[in-house]
Amino acid sequence: MKCLLNINELKVYYFTRRGVVRAVDGVSLNISRGEVLGLVGESGSGKSTLGISLLGLVPPPGRVVGGSIIFDGIELTKLSADEFAKIRGRRISMIFQDPMTSLNPLMKIGDHLMETIMIHENIPKNEARERSIKALEEVGIPPERFNDYPHQFSGGMRQRVMIALAILLNPDLIIADEPTTALDVIVQAQIIDLLNNLRKQYNMSILLISHDIGVVSEIADKIAVMYAGHLVEMADVDVIFKDPLHPYTSALLRAVPLIESKYEKLYYIPGSPPDLVNPPKGCRFHPRCPHATDICRTREPRTVSIEDHIVKCWMYCDTYE
Amino acid sequence: MIRMSRVIISAINLTKYFPVQRGFLERLISRKLEYIRAVDGVDLEIKEEETFALVGETGCGKTTTGRLLVRLLEPTGGDIFFRGIRITHIKGEELRKLRRHLQIIFQDPYASLNPRMKIGDAIGHPLEIHDIAKGREKRQIVLEMLEKVGLTPAERYYELYPHQLSGGERQRVVISRAMILKPDFIVADEPISMIDVSLRAKILELMVDLKKEFHVTYLFITHDLATAKYISDRIAVMYLGKIVELATTDELFSNPLHPYVKALISAIPRPGPKAERERLLLRGEIPSPINPPSGCRLHPRCPFKIRICSKEEPKLLEKERGHYVACHLY
């Protein structure tokens, strides 16, 4: 598979009064064409910050301070605001957890869709209308709802509208940040199925961000695990579940009640998530890690790759080099 | 294991209708008063020391049922019994005494604590209200409780205010406050849904430990079937104000009968390889509880519906021993 997105040593910091929040602190990853990468981790680990940095939407006091994001040959971190606006929506689009925040409540959803097309493409109105109707049909919304306002839709339907907007311009990459977190299980399954069908149909890549590793595993090809601004492990979804290497990944898998869990007893991760202004020295997970040794407390582990399996943990540094 | 299982709390044909709030103009135009049928004829029996889970999608009436059972809401109809005594309409001093035995833990640990009260005082408050302990004695009981829920050093936590605690710690405070009176029955309404994934298991385990220690019975409300499976002995599944299936947890997951329950179970994300598994997907979303569909409330979404389904409401019947289902297919 051809590589579509290449993130290398990306650093995104928030310069707050309390200090510098190292939300994304040296993350490297690739996404191929047509691939779904699931990004998981605890609250505050930097998942959303990574997602919005791909769209040039990191809000102040946040800023990309280092590294590169190469998307289909284009270095995104160097783009001007105008140049980014041409890529956003058209080649990379985003679906948020709460569709209401991204839909204009005073605008009929049909007009919303048409306007989105016409901003990016110079086409006649009736053609824009046809394409909008087609996009709605694609996500299972009948054309008669074209003139309805967002508040007339249920949560699940609104998320479908968001997906219609996201696929409207046939982008190469969709960033979906907790797209089903606000939805019920049955509707969640409907939305995940929809995303899965669309990506097969259009060969789109998806970065699926979620705190729920169960949901992610439904459609992801690969899973990336973030902890305190670092990418600590990445591998094929089956490998992550069968053979996790990083102690944090194993802990995360055991801590989530999964319906077909191989663990009898629930387990929890001792301690609490670190403060990103003052992250622990060495490996950021060491205060909560059952395997921590002296080196973990003092030096940050390198990221090693064992075939396609990437892990950032001292346990694997010596053996595999 | 055979255990004497007496019923601690039961409901018979319990209903709660909320009048629909309308704008002034609308009220002028239409005189007809409409109701949200939040709980619409629920029968259930919860046994001493069991953990009974109530699951279902948003708006199906779980919270309302829980609040009715602990008498925080006045029922529209039906009856509630606590250890065989009818408590449906008791009031005043009698109700105040009953409160000691029936407690509730709310979903949002942020909203359910007074921001200006030290957490030690918040936990000890019920002891004062019920004239059980005050002053030093109260402090001692609270400190012991803080130890039990892992908020240590207890002396330090006693003096903190809610905003100084993390979400997980706050939920421990809320649990402590519900436990301090050693109640018999606790409604835990989505106690972990607002807590970060990495901390959820810890809270669940704490609840299990406290249950063993205090011999308390839980009604555990959740929309997450995996959590229900982990924590509960029996499960009831609600749809639009009604219980559609009720069974032991093992039985419900190994042999679900109701199409809605089958759909719920098949919708649960399963980790591991993306083996294209067969999913039973229902069309659409839950209809409005104001004018629920005629007959079986699931029929507009049900792939198995037969003629009778739109005409007659199915009753909740015992299909196999201890396994109840409300569906015309059975």
Ligand SMILES: Nc1ncnc2c1ncn2[C@@H]1O[C@H](COP(=O)(O)OP(=O)(O)OP(=O)(O)O)[C@@H](O)[C@H]1O
């Ligand atoms: N606008 C902002 N200003 C300052 N700090 C921020 C801002 N946005 C995020 N942060 C901080 O950056 C860190 C990473 O946040 P981010 O939202 O990326 O995490 P997340 O993994 O998406 O978490 P969640 O699962 O809660 O959505 C957190 O410590 C957060 O407090």
Ligand SMILES: Nc1ncnc2c1ncn2[C@@H]1O[C@H](COP(=O)(O)OP(=O)(O)OP(=O)(O)O)[C@@H](O)[C@H]1O
């Ligand atoms: N005080 C109230 N006044 C009017 N309607 C109410 C009130 N409380 C609940 N309802 C309505 O009753 C129905 C059932 O609500 P309830 O909160 O019991 O559902 P739930 O199953 O707990 O949902 P959730 O999973 O979202 O918490 C909903 O349609 C709700 O809008």
Ligand SMILES: [Mg+2]
């Ligand atoms: Mg986020």
Ligand SMILES: [Mg+2]
């Ligand atoms: Mg509720």
